[in-house]
Amino acid sequence: AQSVAQPEDQVNVAEGNPLTVKCTYSVSGNPYLFWYVQYPNRGLQFLLKYITGDNLVKGSYGFEAEFNKSQTSFHLKKPSALVSDSALYFCAVRGTGGSYIPTFGRGTSLIVHP
Amino acid sequence: EPEVTQTPSHQVTQMGQEVILRCVPISNHLYFYWYRQILGQKVEFLVSFYNNEISEKSEIFDDQFSVERPDGSNFTLKIRSTKLEDSAMYFCASGGDSQETQYFGPGTRLLVL
Numbered sequence: 001a002q003s004v005a006q007p008e009d010q011v012n013v014a015e016g017n018p019l020t021v022k023c024t025y026s027v028s029g030n031p032y033l034f035w036y037v038q039y040p041n042r043g044l045q046f047l048l049k050y051i052t053g054d055n056l057v058k059g060s061y062g063f064e065a066e067f068n069k070s071q072t073s074f075h076l077k078k079p080s081a082l083v084s085d086s087a088l089y090f091c092a093v094r095g096t097g098g099s100y101i102p103t104f105g106r107g108t109s110l111i112v113h114p
Numbered sequence: 115e116p117e118v119t120q121t122p123s124h125q126v127t128q129m130g131q132e133v134i135l136r137c138v139p140i141s142n143h144l145y146f147y148w149y150r151q152i153l154g155q156k157v158e159f160l161v162s163f164y165n166n167e168i169s170e171k172s173e174i175f176d177d178q179f180s181v182e183r184p185d186g187s188n189f190t191l192k193i194r195s196t197k198l199e200d201s202a203m204y205f206c207a208s209g210g211d212s213q214e215t216q217y218f219g220p221g222t223r224l225l226v227l
């Protein structure tokens with residue numbers, strides 16, 4: 001069975017500082033990994049994905065994520081946080097065999113302070 | 115930019131009543147999904163739909179649930195007899211390819227009293 005862990009319920013960072021939102025996963029076979037962001041009263045918006053290729057994936061709004069196979073991690077990063085980045089972030093994983101349905105993490109609330 | 119839309123944004127219903135949640139997926143997408151998110155919990159997969167039939171469903175998607183694509187644009191989720199524990203945010207999603215990104219709607223917040 002596939003699973004995702006987002007170990008932090010909340011991450012606080014000052015505007016202008018780098019941010020990291022952590023995600024680890026478990027899946028059979030090679031993973032497809034996704035990050036979504038959810039702003040208040042909005043649906044999940046796709047940020048970026050890793051399918052294959054370079055371990056560093058660049059996505060929307062200046063976010064990037066690094067796939068680390070040995071640590072089974074896919075942490076989301078941004079070099080300089082903005083107050084407008086404050087939102088709920090979800091990591092998701094699916095395997096490459098059998099079901100195409102992703103499993104989501106519980107979400108991490110990112111709060112960027114001015 | 116095309117997006118998935120959902121109606122209503124909020125619905126309050128009495129236990130035992132039927133509800134229909136509506137979604138308009140992105141127009142050229144062929145794969146459709148429903149998820150739910152109980153307050154403070156994970157986003158949970160309910161069902162996927164392709165070529166006018168269910169392709170996968172979770173244990174949550176029991177006989178009380180059904181999905182339909184009544185015309186070329188809408189995708190609906192029906193709950194026949196709502197229970198208190200059905201209270202959640204329900205998200206519709208669509209994708210152009212089963213293996214790629216799913217695009218989510220803004221959700222319908224369902225409250226069962």
